Amino acid sequence: EIVMTQSPATLSVSPGERVTLSCRASQSVSRNLAWYQQKPGQAPRLLIYGASTRATGIPARFSGSGSGTEFTLTISSLQSEDFAVYYCQEYNNWPRPVFTFGPGTTVDIK
Amino acid sequence: QLQLQESGSRLVKPSQTLSLTCDVSGGSISSGGYSWTWIRQSPGKGLEWIGYIYNGGITDYNPSLKSRVTISMDRSKNQFSLELTSVTGADTAVYYCARAGDYIYFEYWGQGTLVTISS
Numbered sequence: 641e642i643v644m645t646q647s648p649a650t651l652s653v654s655p656g657e658r659v660t661l662s663c664r665a666s667q668s669v670s671r672n673l674a675w676y677q678q679k680p681g682q683a684p685r686l687l688i689y690g691a692s693t694r695a696t697g698i699p700a701r702f703s704g705s706g707s708g709t710e711f712t713l714t715i716s717s718l719q720s721e722d723f724a725v726y727y728c729q730e731y732n733n734w735p736r737p738v739f740t741f742g743p744g745t746t747v748d749i750k
Numbered sequence: 751q752l753q754l755q756e757s758g759s760r761l762v763k764p765s766q767t768l769s770l771t772c773d774v775s776g777g778s779i780s781s782g783g784y785s786w787t788w789i790r791q792s793p794g795k796g797l798e799w800i801g802y803i804y805n806g807g808i809t810d811y812n813p814s815l816k817s818r819v820t821i822s823m824d825r826s827k828n829q830f831s832l833e834l835t836s837v838t839g840a841d842t843a844v845y846y847c848a849r850a851g852d853y854i855y856f857e858y859w860g861q862g863t864l865v866t867i868s869s
Binding site (some may be wrong): 665672690711727 | 796860
């Protein structure tokens with residue numbers, strides 16, 4: 641089973657700042673990587689799939705990059721509504737279908 | 751707009767069976783190319799993929815839960831279901847239903863339902 645790790649666990653940021661979140665896979669997942677945003681009491685919301693493609697309706701300030709085992713989610717200028725927990729998820733489907741999520745990074749107000 | 755809504759027992763006794771249903775509106779579960787999925791989230795284990803059903807009845811399950819999980823679908827009611835047997839406190843979690851496409855990332859989610867395992 642692929643193990644996903646995320647860093648940092650928590651990030652304290654001021655509105656307007658640039659934010660970079662990291663996600664690492666224990667083995668290559670190619671570009672089969674998605675990012676989600678979750679706010680308290682809500683389901684996760686898909687932000688990015690295919691490592692760098694924004695989902696429908698996602699603002700351009702969210703961008704993803706990486707391939708293989710190292711991935712990054714960048715928020716170019718943090719807005720108040722972006723304070724949330726961010727998860728990565730691999731969907732490599734190899735060696736068998738087990739789709740694992742990272743433990744999450746909490747972005748909170750500095 | 752596709753919408754998913756979980757329903758079912760919110761309190762289950764240890765060793766019994768957890769049963770949940772996901773009602774789908776705004777689209778048909780009979781449409782090809784989608785994987786109808788259950789995911790759970792607990793403080794201890796984070797987000798965990800439970801399994802999915804696709805192509806009208808083919809299922810894949812997380813190996814860690816495979817011996818206890820059954821996912822099924824009822825096309826006439828446009829819903830799919832989860833059964834998890836022999837539950838323990840470790841199965842206490844918020845359970846989500848979700849939809850994926852050919853690639854298994856989840857664009858549509860239900861609001862989630864908290865299931866507590868307790869006597």
